[in-house]
Amino acid sequence: MSKKSKKTYNRSLFWEFFKIGIFTIGGGMAMIPQIQQVVVKDKGWLSEEEMVDCIAVSQSMPGVIAINSATYIGRKTNGFSGAAAATTGVIAPSFLIIILIVSFLGMVGENHYIQGAFVGIKAAVCGLILISAVKLGRQILKGPFQWILAVAAFLAIGVFGITAVWAVLAGAVVGILYNTLWLERKNREKEEEK
Amino acid sequence: MIYVTLFVMFFRIGLFSFGGGLAMLPLIFQSVKDFGMMTASEFSDLVALSQVTPGPIAVNAATYVGFNGAGIPGALAATLGVALPSFILILIVVQFLERFQESRGIQGAFLGIRPVTVGLIAAAVLFVGETVLVNGPIISAKLFTEGVSYFNVIPVMLCAATLLLSGVFKVKPITLMIVMGAAGALLCG
Numbered sequence: 001m002s003k004k005s006k007k008t009y010n011r012s013l014f015w016e017f018f019k020i021g022i023f024t025i026g027g028g029m030a031m032i033p034q035i036q037q038v039v040v041k042d043k044g045w046l047s048e049e050e051m052v053d054c055i056a057v058s059q060s061m062p063g064v065i066a067i068n069s070a071t072y073i074g075r076k077t078n079g080f081s082g083a084a085a086a087t088t089g090v091i092a093p094s095f096l097i098i099i100l101i102v103s104f105l106g107m108v109g110e111n112h113y114i115q116g117a118f119v120g121i122k123a124a125v126c127g128l129i130l131i132s133a134v135k136l137g138r139q140i141l142k143g144p145f146q147w148i149l150a151v152a153a154f155l156a157i158g159v160f161g162i163t164a165v166w167a168v169l170a171g172a173v174v175g176i177l178y179n180t181l182w183l184e185r186k187n188r189e190k191e192e193e194k
Numbered sequence: 195m196i197y198v199t200l201f202v203m204f205f206r207i208g209l210f211s212f213g214g215g216l217a218m219l220p221l222i223f224q225s226v227k228d229f230g231m232m233t234a235s236e237f238s239d240l241v242a243l244s245q246v247t248p249g250p251i252a253v254n255a256a257t258y259v260g261f262n263g264a265g266i267p268g269a270l271a272a273t274l275g276v277a278l279p280s281f282i283l284i285l286i287v288v289q290f291l292e293r294f295q296e297s298r299g300i301q302g303a304f305l306g307i308r309p310v311t312v313g314l315i316a317a318a319v320l321f322v323g324e325t326v327l328v329n330g331p332i333i334s335a336k337l338f339t340e341g342v343s344y345f346n347v348i349p350v351m352l353c354a355a356t357l358l359l360s361g362v363f364k365v366k367p368i369t370l371m372i373v374m375g376a377a378g379a380l381l382c383g
Binding site for chain 2: 019021022023024025026027028029030032033034036037049052053055056057058059061062063064065066067068071072075076080083084087090091093094095097098099101102111112113114115116117118119120121122123124125126127128129130131132133134136137140141145146147149150151152153154155156157158159163164165167168170171172173174175176177178179180183184
């Protein structure tokens, strides 16, 4: 990649993540619909599968989920400088807004319109994440093995309150076992038949 | 020096936070108290501020505590501190995954991790929904026994409108968030 196009990429990463940062309301997962739209669909920086891997890693590592995913996507798209650009972009809105509020308003206190806007945005985020889950599900849940894991993870995390990292680790172990004990054996049997 | 204290304090918060969001508040409170950076009432201001400020709560907290303690350089030191652990750890993980992406172990692991992540995203609907759609826990018999009064009617309608506009008419997420934010300000404000 030439130096110039690298710079253009970084500017674009910063700006897209700046916009994503403004609308990260109601937790890090609120980014998912926007990442899917911008990073996967509009810009084509990641495939849908890579995006799912990014979410899995961001959720299971310590640290701030929004920063984890910005660093991951920036690094994948444009190396170290891309990671720096996306991370700065996702942090900048919070940073600027907090300083502006504290400097000029002292404290926001109870602004009903802002609180109402946040209620509306969280309601939208709720529906948008559901749609993301359905879209990704169509792509990833191709058979009974995948369906069972997804439903088990949903119940473990959503209903029984298990921390996401344990579900991801359990998924990794089950995946490794499934791969070695089932898929590879099936492949070997096929080859023997030949 | 106060900048170093701020940096170290928030580096620690960034490093030991799991799960994100409101789950981080107790950890943040413990740390700022240990370092004597904040009183309980200032902390409650911070919580209130985070409720009406976009972005990750940890970053909001770092900027707020840093700025109050030592102006803009303080805000920079604290924010850099909270972001660096994520940044460094993720760079290491991506490097590791790229090197071993062809290995049987990693490929097998992701065969299991991907479907789990779909379930995880679906579960996030419950977590966000609980904060805005219902008056109480979202997994509860009250959903059926208490009738309409258990639901916040306007947010439920905004959520339904979002589902329709995004699912059927393919309206972009950012547009929908702006529209529903404006609707929320008018109807719930």
